[in-house]
Amino acid sequence: MRNKINKYDIALIVVIVVINVLILIYGAFNTTDKGKKIAYVYSDNRLVGEYTLTEDYEKEFKVEVDSGYNTLHIQGGSVWIQDATCPDKICIHQGKISKDGEIIVCLPNRLMVQIEDNSETENETDIIVK
Amino acid sequence: MNKLQRYVFLSLLTAGALILNIIEGMIPLPYIAPGAKLGLSNIVTLSVIVVLGFKDALLVVVIRCILLMLVATNPITFIYSIVSGIVSTIVMSMGLRYLKKLSLIGVSVLGAMAHNTSQITVAAMLFSTPNIYYYLPILSLISIFTGCFVGYTSIFVTDNLDKTLLKLKREI
Numbered sequence: 388m389r390n391k392i393n394k395y396d397i398a399l400i401v402v403i404v405v406i407n408v409l410i411l412i413y414g415a416f417n418t419t420d421k422g423k424k425i426a427y428v429y430s431d432n433r434l435v436g437e438y439t440l441t442e443d444y445e446k447e448f449k450v451e452v453d454s455g456y457n458t459l460h461i462q463g464g465s466v467w468i469q470d471a472t473c474p475d476k477i478c479i480h481q482g483k484i485s486k487d488g489e490i491i492v493c494l495p496n497r498l499m500v501q502i503e504d505n506s507e508t509e510n511e512t513d514i515i516v517k
Numbered sequence: 518m519n520k521l522q523r524y525v526f527l528s529l530l531t532a533g534a535l536i537l538n539i540i541e542g543m544i545p546l547p548y549i550a551p552g553a554k555l556g557l558s559n560i561v562t563l564s565v566i567v568v569l570g571f572k573d574a575l576l577v578v579v580i581r582c583i584l585l586m587l588v589a590t591n592p593i594t595f596i597y598s599i600v601s602g603i604v605s606t607i608v609m610s611m612g613l614r615y616l617k618k619l620s621l622i623g624v625s626v627l628g629a630m631a632h633n634t635s636q637i638t639v640a641a642m643l644f645s646t647p648n649i650y651y652y653l654p655i656l657s658l659i660s661i662f663t664g665c666f667v668g669y670t671s672i673f674v675t676d677n678l679d680k681t682l683l684k685l686k687r688e689i
Contacts (some may be wrong), residue, residue: 390621390676392623393618394624395616395619395625396619396623399623399627400623400626400661400665403657403661407654407657427662429644429646449528451636490648490649492644494597497643497644499644499646499648502647
C-alpha cells in the first residue's frame with residue numbers, strides 16, 4: 388500500500404509547489420530596482436567592504452581567507468565572482484547579482500556578498516541633515 | 518538476524534551510502550541553486566528506516582557523515598551534512614510512523630524538504646544572517662523532484678532488502 392504514489396502524496400507535492408511558487412512570485416514583485424544599491428562583502432562574518440554599484444563603477448579585487456581566496460568583479464552595476472579556490476565553484480556559478488536582496492555565498496571560503504537597496508535610509512538621512 | 522549479521526549488514530549499507538555520496542559529487546549537474554544535489558544517499562537512509570528502523574538509520578547516517586568527512590570533504594561540510602542528515606532522518610521516520618497515508622515518495626519529499634531547511638538554517642547560523650533563506654523556495658522546488666526520485670528508488674530497494682532479509686532468516 389505504501390509502495391505506490393497516491394493522492395495524498397500528490398496533495399503534499401502540490402501544496403509545497405504552490406507555497407514556494409507564491410513565495411517566489413512575492414519576492415520577484417517586491418524587489419525594487421531603483422535607488423542606490425550597495426554591495427556588502429562579508430568574509431568570515433566580518434564586513435570587509437562596501438561598494439556602491441553604479442553603471443560606470445568598475446573594480447576587481449581579492450578576498451582572502453586561510454582556506455583560499457575569491458576574486459570579485461564589479462562592473463556595470465552588478466557583482467560576480469571571477470575566480471575562486473573553493474572545490475565546487477558554486478559561487479562562480481551563482482553568476483551576476485544586481486538586485487536588492489540578492490546574495491552570493493561561498494560556503495568553503497565563508498564569503499558572502501549581499502546587495503541592499505539604500506534609497507529609503509538615504510532619504511531619512513537627508514531629512515535629518517536639513 | 519543475530520548481532521554480528523546485523524552489524525555486517527549495517528556496515529554494508531553504510532558503505533553503499535558513502536559510495537553513492539561520492540559518486541553523486543562526480544555527476545555533472547546543471548547549476549540551479551547553491552547546494553542543490555540529488556541526495557542519493559537518502560535512498561539508503563530511507564530504506565534502512567523502512568526495513569530496520571529509526572535507530573539503525575541514525576547510526577548509518579552518522580557513520581556515513583563521519584566517513585565522508587574523512588574521505589572526501591572538510592569539517593565545515595561535515596557540520597552541514599550531519600545536522601541535515603539527522604534532521605531528515607527524524608522527519609522521515611516520524612512521517613513513516615504518523616502519516617500512514619503517505620507513500621514512500623511523499624515521505625521522501627518531506628525528508629528532502631527537511632534536509633534543505635536544516636542545511637539553510639545551519640548556513641544562516643554560520644554566516645549569522647537570515648538572508649540565506651532567499652534560496653529556500655527554489656531549493657524546495659528542486660527537492661520535490663529529487664525527493665520523488667529518491668522515494669521511487671527506495672521502493673525498489675526496500676522490496677529487494679525485504680527479500681534478502683527473509684532469505685537470511687531462512688538460512689539461519
